[in-house]
Amino acid sequence: MVELHEVKNNMKSRLFIGIDIGGTKISGGLADETGKIIVRDKIATPLDAKPSEILFIVTKLINSLSSGSKIVAKNIAGIGIGVPGIVNTKKGKIVATPNVDLAGFDLVKKITKKFRTRVSIGNDVNLGLLGEYWFGAGRRVKNIIGLFPGTGVGGAAIVDGKLLLGAKGAATEFGHLIIDTHGPECSCGNRGCLEAIAGRWAIERDIRAAVKAGRESALIDICKSDLAVIKSKALKEALARKDELTTEVMEKAADALGFACVSLRHAFDPALIIFGGGIIEACAGFILPMVRKIVDDDPFFAKVSRCKIVESELKDDAVILGAVALAQEGLGIKAGEIKANPSVCMVLKDDSVLIDGKTYNRGVCIRVNCKVKKRPKKFSEEKEISEQELRKFCKKKPEVFIIAYRDALPVLSEQAQIFLKEKKINAKILPLSPAIDLYNETTSKKAILVI
Ligand SMILES: [Zn+2]
Structure with a gap:
């Protein structure tokens, strides 16, 4: 990390801080208006961290990114925060967070008070797509769907240039689109949700069940006989070794993602679908060609121009830059329209x-x-x-x-x-x-x- 020391007061370009709160770590970046990250840092979060501990870590991170209050007071134009869960962005309230203890906690008010600057908050997956829309694979595309298969499957949508939030801030949970009404049970209580087939937890479940029933798999060797957690990288290696079981389960996942894209296309008519998340970072080469074929074969859209399906450009920075974009939107800055600015x-x-x-x-x-x-x-x-x-x-x-x-x-x-x-x-x-x-x-x- 670069230490900024004290920046002289002649700095005119506006700076923003984006924070990405995750279950195991909180990461952040100091960026300029064009989405260039100048300084980045991250801090691990203890297991079952209390809201006050999370506030402490976020504060520490903001201080570290701005190297003391001098920049914050004078040059930080806004702070954006991405939180995993249901967030009411308009009111700045955290409604429900299954993976971190922040529901009902007034993080926005507390950070605003500490740093005396405008603070905006949003759902992390939504912000990931907002980041891609402003600074990544979705630049200048007004209608985009984001699908992010990791442990679960995150979803987000930009419609006519705006994030679709819904009445309660809970829209675009595409991981819970029901793909198979008789399918496996999902963590949400429904059956046959997309993530109950294509999320990593579902892939792990299917592989474990098959191995238990006596199927052979290269994953037993790759994961050293411990299949409790099968990381995306292990899936990638098993696919490279042409492991039959992994190929079968991953084909099923890619198939579900492909047909989810077909339905999403019918619902939203996006010009672009952006795929990100751990599974895609490791296995895009296997999954995306299958998804593209399913989408291209949709007879309904036979006479309409193709919907592009691409991989995320910002990867781990997507949420941070989406938080920066949200902070800018709060100030009425249309970053998408800022000319590609040279170096900070x-x-x-x-x-x-x-x-x-x-x-x-x-x-x-x-x-x-x-x-x-x-x-x-x-x-x-x-x-x-x-x-x-x-x-x-x-x-x-x-x-x-x-x-x-x-x-x-x-x-x-x-x-x-x-x-x-x-x-x-x-x-x-x-x-x-x-x-x-x-x-x-x-x-x-x-x-x-x-x-
Ligand atoms: Zn579900």
Whole structure:
């Protein structure tokens, strides 16, 4: 983790904190408006943690992400929190949380009071999809379904650019879509739910039952004879070994997911279905082609253009960035419309520069394509900034080229000045802090050279 020290007050770009509360750990990130995570951290949660303990850990994490209250007070524009369970996002209330002890606990009010900034809260799966919608695989797609098979099967939907929450905040529990009315019993009390067939707990149940009945399986070897928990990675390995039992059970799971997608398509007509979760991270190569085939074969949609089915882009960061997006939505920022902003850049107290979480205390350049390049020694030893150097750093022709200096005002060689004029590049030479401010505020094609 990068330590931020004390950021000077010249930081204009708004920063947000996203928190992902899970059953075993709480993770978080400090991100800018464009969804770039600058600092990240996580803290393990004790088993059966009480609400006050969870509050303590979340507070500690926010403090750690912002390295003390200085950034929080001055620069954190909002905090978003993802919680596993039913959450009333509009009212900021936690209604029911089967896996963590937070139901009825006023986390939003307590965090707001501690950090004096706006705090928003949402269901973690919903936020995972919101993250993908703003910053990941779902950018600029207004109608998306998210399916996340892990231990259970999480679901979420973006309809006309908005998360579908329902009357009580409990909509889109697609894991409990009933796929087989005579199917196995589900943890929710119904029969034949999607997750009772395709969740990892259901896959484990089927494999254990088959092994108990005498079937052979490579999983016995992979899991060292202990089938109490069969991790997604073990399933992946068994599939790679072409284990017959695993293939059979996973085909059944993929089949259920495929037909769930068909039904979801009939209900929502999404342009995109995003798959994430532990099972997909390990076994996407096996599951997604089957799902795509089932969806493509739906005769009802034969004459309609295809619905794309893709894997999550943000993976473990999805909930954190969804929480950041929720915090931004709370402020009325339409992050999806913010132009792809180049790298996050700020000046630290010792005059070193922080770019995307890395500290640079000597020459560095951010080119138009956001690539960060250290300034070669041969250039820094020269008295003047040469045409050769400008050519190197002005690739893809910036409209604005900012030169930031720490000590003496730099001099451009005659050839360098002609080059800028010919290419119609607007060059600005400024001391470090105003130069970085200008870089962060400029929305046109830009590059910066810090010398
Ligand atoms: Zn169920």
